[in-house]
Amino acid sequence: MGDAEQNSKGLEAAMRDLALIAGQRPVKTKAKKSIASFKLREGATVGVAVTLRGNVVI
Structure with a gap:
């Protein structure tokens, strides 16, 4: 997330994926x-x- 300051869409995409x-x-x-x-x-x-927390099922 090194370019989070310049690229807010990349940060939002990472948040959505997580x-x-x-x-x-x-x-x-x-x-x-x-x-x-x-x-x-x-x-x-x-x-x-x-x-x-707990069991994460993928």
């Missing part, structure tokens, strides 16, 4: 620190996450 796989709504994760070499700012959205 929701289909996990069966629950994903949460956007934010950067805790700024890292200049990665062009990353504190608080910027860097990915999505879900917590898997």
Whole structure:
């Protein structure tokens, strides 16, 4: 999700895919620190996450 700041449609697609796989709504994760070499700012959205519970049937 490196280009989440510039490409919001990619982030939405990843959220939709995770929701289909996990069966629950994903949460956007934010950067805790700024890292200049990665062009990353504190608080910027860097990915999505879900917590898997129980048996996940694919």
